[in-house]
Amino acid sequence: MPATSANLGPGFDSFGLALELRDVVQARTGAEGTRIEVHGEGAGKVPADARHLVARVVREELAAAGFSAPGLELVCRNVIPHGRGLGSSASAIVAGLAAARALLTAAGVVDEDDAQTRDRVLREATRWEGHPDNAAPAVVGGFTIAWSAHDDAHPGRPGHPGAVHAVRLGVHPDVRAVVCVPDTELATSRARALLPATVPHADAALTAGRAGLLVHALTADPDLLLEATVERLHQAQRAPAMPDTAQLLDRLRRSGLAAVVSGAGPSALVLAPAARAAEVAGLAGPGWRVLDLPIATDGVRARVLD
Numbered sequence: 001m002p003a004t005s006a007n008l009g010p011g012f013d014s015f016g017l018a019l020e021l022r023d024v025v026q027a028r029t030g031a032e033g034t035r036i037e038v039h040g041e042g043a044g045k046v047p048a049d050a051r052h053l054v055a056r057v058v059r060e061e062l063a064a065a066g067f068s069a070p071g072l073e074l075v076c077r078n079v080i081p082h083g084r085g086l087g088s089s090a091s092a093i094v095a096g097l098a099a100a101r102a103l104l105t106a107a108g109v110v111d112e113d114d115a116q117t118r119d120r121v122l123r124e125a126t127r128w129e130g131h132p133d134n135a136a137p138a139v140v141g142g143f144t145i146a147w148s149a150h151d152d153a154h155p156g157r158p159g160h161p162g163a164v165h166a167v168r169l170g171v172h173p174d175v176r177a178v179v180c181v182p183d184t185e186l187a188t189s190r191a192r193a194l195l196p197a198t199v200p201h202a203d204a205a206l207t208a209g210r211a212g213l214l215v216h217a218l219t220a221d222p223d224l225l226l227e228a229t230v231e232r233l234h235q236a237q238r239a240p241a242m243p244d245t246a247q248l249l250d251r252l253r254r255s256g257l258a259a260v261v262s263g264a265g266p267s268a269l270v271l272a273p274a275a276r277a278a279e280v281a282g283l284a285g286p287g288w289r290v291l292d293l294p295i296a297t298d299g300v301r302a303r304v305l306d
């Protein structure tokens with residue numbers, strides 16, 4: 001499944017972008033217990049037992065379908081950095097859900113089409129994550145706008161509590177996604193704790209307007225990306241937890257590049273015109289791993305191995 005960058009500036013908790021940097025998970029129900037191999041990112045750090053995030057998700061999803069497997073084996077080949085704002089936890093959760101649905105289908109426990117699987121994975125991933133902005137691009141790929149259906153959208157009609165939706169839009173071919181990844185991690189939970197409970201009306205109004213503009217800029221007019229990525233809901237509030245990122249954003253934006261905090265940080269995402277993508281590494285300087293990543297046009301891919 002791909003890495004993802006959430007928010008994209010003004011689209012807090014709803015906009016996301018899938019990036020062509022993929023973890024691979026192999027899952028098998030088997031002998032008693034939980035056996036996990038982790039290669040790459042997180043090896044030696046994430047628990048290699050039943051507490052492992054992918055294992056917890058697979059186990060819960062199998063149990064919810066009434067399928068009891070004596071054991072679970074996972075082999076995880078990870079390249080998405082953890083705790084950097086590149087959606088590693090959402091990708092792990094989506095991988096676990098997609099693997100579980102594939103196991104259930106192979107065992108004949110469920111019979112569902114791709115759209116039903118996708119809807120369920122998106123809803124359950126959002127429940128695990130608490131917000132759909134990383135889960136949506138991890139599931140469907142591309143640039144996504146995700147939202148949860150609430151009863152207040154249809155007053156007087158019964159709602160569908162828990163339903164999560166996403167639309168995927170095509171990104172203008174001149175837009176490149178360049179991410180600058182620091183060595184330091186920042187847990188999303190810590191970054192969320194820095195957000196105020198309320199924001200001034202003027203800040204909300206400005207940010208809503210720029211979110212609308214960003215849809216146009218990303219899909220049709222990249223020249224507007226710098227202005228379209230202005231927001232006042234989260235980046236300044238979280239800057240004390242990632243001062244180096246705040247300085248980097250300032251440097252990149254002063255040079256005319258549309259740089260934003262990727263997800264909850266501390267990575268930066270630059271939505272750069274193709275002709276300027278190569279400048280990012282020089283502007284970032286030492287201390288940043290700079291990755292020029294294609295936008296992933298599809299999300300998680302699951303297949304049953306023999």
Ligand SMILES: Nc1ncnc2c1ncn2[C@@H]1O[C@H](COP(=O)(O)OP(=O)(O)OP(=O)(O)O)[C@@H](O)[C@H]1O
Binds near residue numbers: 088089092189264
């Ligand atoms: N592939 C994985 N396998 C097991 N655990 C993982 C995996 N990926 C992430 N995690 C867990 O999730 C934590 C990181 O989640 P967190 O939400 O803080 O950051 P993120 O998802 O990388 O960034 P963001 O949500 O801002 O995009 C890791 O420290 C680890 O505990």
Ligand SMILES: N[C@@H](CCO)C(=O)O
Binds near residue numbers: 131133188
């Ligand atoms: N919208 C989320 C993305 C990170 O998971 C946040 O910024 O907290």
